[in-house]
Amino acid sequence: MLTRKNAAIGPVTVLLCCQIAVAQQPPVALTIAVVQGNGAVNYVNHKPTQVPVVKVADSSGRGLAGAKVSFEAPQSGPSATFKGARMYAGVTGSDGTLKAAGFAPNAEAGAFMVHVVAEYEGQTVDKQIPQNNVAPPAAKSNHHKLALKIAIGCAAVAGFAVILYEQFVAKNKPYGQR
Numbered sequence: 001m002l003t004r005k006n007a008a009i010g011p012v013t014v015l016l017c018c019q020i021a022v023a024q025q026p027p028v029a030l031t032i033a034v035v036q037g038n039g040a041v042n043y044v045n046h047k048p049t050q051v052p053v054v055k056v057a058d059s060s061g062r063g064l065a066g067a068k069v070s071f072e073a074p075q076s077g078p079s080a081t082f083k084g085a086r087m088y089a090g091v092t093g094s095d096g097t098l099k100a101a102g103f104a105p106n107a108e109a110g111a112f113m114v115h116v117v118a119e120y121e122g123q124t125v126d127k128q129i130p131q132n133n134v135a136p137p138a139a140k141s142n143h144h145k146l147a148l149k150i151a152i153g154c155a156a157v158a159g160f161a162v163i164l165y166e167q168f169v170a171k172n173k174p175y176g177q178r
Contacts, residue, residue: 029059030067032118032127035097042080042105043136052100052129056092056118063096067120071100078110078133092118105133 037052056067070089073080082088083102092098100114114129 030064030118030120030123030125031057031059031061032116032125033057034127034129037100037103037129037131039130039132041132041134044105044107044109044133046105046136048103048105051103052114052116052131053097054100054116054118054127054129055095055097056120056125057096063092063094064120065092065094065096067092067096067098067118069098069116069118071103072115072117074112078106078108078112078131080105080112080114080131080133105131109133109135 033055035053035055037048037050040048040050040052042048042050052071054069056064056069058064068089068091070087071082072087073082075086079086081102081104082100088100088102090098090101111130111132114131115126116129117124117126
């Protein structure tokens, strides 16, 4: 029989059992997966084609929203900046991903690592993302295009001159040779 006294105790008991069950669950194992930019090649002093993007997930691969993530580039040598700073920090979105906003390679060519650290519910995990800064390809010379245009122009003039010469000769032959 349900009385006023045990009606109030029932929900409290259920709440306490749920809290104990949650407290006894093992902590979520964190992983960092590189979604974009792993091993990217960046042209020095140019906007990169691939900005580092990471996904913080649990052991089953489910993205974790609200994880704190930091990206850090080397202080010297080949490196990059994030909005002008050596470090960028943010929080993962609903899909567990975060983009290294403002990522830009510096002027020094060479390989380097971007160090990524993620923290979620007291757990921390880190990962290195390899990057490589290279000099941009040399600008292609337009000299070959100019030479080609001149050659085509000369051929057209020569062809036109031959046609005019043949017409001139045909008109200026004596009447008996036409």
